[in-house]
Amino acid sequence: DQQVKQNSPSLSVQEGRISILNCDYTNSMFDYFLWYKKYPAEGPTFLISISSIKDKNEDGRFTVFLNKSAKHLSLHIVPSQPGDSAVYFCAASGKNAGGTSYGKLTFGQGTILTVHP
Amino acid sequence: SQTIHQWPATLVQPVGSPLSLECTVEGTSNPNLYWYRQAAGRGLQLLFYSVGIGQISSEVPQNLSASRPQDRQFILSSKKLLLSDSGFYLCARTGGGGYTFGSGTRLTVV
Numbered sequence: 475d476q477q478v479k480q481n482s483p484s485l486s487v488q489e490g491r492i493s494i495l496n497c498d499y500t501n502s503m504f505d506y507f508l509w510y511k512k513y514p515a516e517g518p519t520f521l522i523s524i525s526s527i528k529d530k531n532e533d534g535r536f537t538v539f540l541n542k543s544a545k546h547l548s549l550h551i552v553p554s555q556p557g558d559s560a561v562y563f564c565a566a567s568g569k570n571a572g573g574t575s576y577g578k579l580t581f582g583q584g585t586i587l588t589v590h591p
Numbered sequence: 592s593q594t595i596h597q598w599p600a601t602l603v604q605p606v607g608s609p610l611s612l613e614c615t616v617e618g619t620s621n622p623n624l625y626w627y628r629q630a631a632g633r634g635l636q637l638l639f640y641s642v643g644i645g646q647i648s649s650e651v652p653q654n655l656s657a658s659r660p661q662d663r664q665f666i667l668s669s670k671k672l673l674l675s676d677s678g679f680y681l682c683a684r685t686g687g688g689g690y691t692f693g694s695g696t697r698l699t700v701v
Contacts, residue, residue: 517692
């Protein structure tokens with residue numbers, strides 16, 4: 475059972491335009507959501523996160539939106555740059571699973587973003 | 592520093608051979624440690640997690656095992672590799688704020 479789903483395996487956008495990456499989840503116990511960026515042959519690096527008490531979090535060109543009623547979150551990148559080309563993973567966590575406020579992360583399948591110059 | 596060291600970076604092993612991937616971490620003591628795998632065309636799947644020395648929880652039934660002989664050491668092992676064990680293996684930690692991943696090991700079983 476895939477509790478976190480990224481239904482778009484790939485996304486292609488033009489440099490300077492907006493990239494919108496989507497993620498859906500099914501477990502209502504998730505209360506913390508993260509986006510990671512991964513280049514080939516490297517580990518994922520943290521991008522941005524959002525707690526379930528918020529519906530928006532912004533950091534520079536990256537904004538994450540959370541719609542709890544729809545169990546949906548999205549990552550917006552504006553403006554998109556060629557260096558943003560990577561695999562983006564959505565991840566979710568519930569409280570105290572594993573003894574930390576982050577606990578175990580459940581990841582989506584990832585979306586390959588390609589930004590064309 | 593919350594650095595994670597993983598080695599080797601790439602590994603090609605024949606079917607039926609044993610496996611040992613090592614992960615060591617720096618920074619705060621008693622971190623929660625995790626092994627994830629990314630199989631081709633799939634997302635990151637949690638394999639094992641450990642909340643302390645000698646404490647291992649398995650998330651999915653599989654051909655692999657994990658051990659934590661020291662606070663900052665997490666080992667992923669197999670007695671006999673299968674073709675389906677091929678993938679990108681990532682060690683991760685929490686503790687001291689956030690979730691940090693190692694650089695990963697690309698395992699190809701031939």
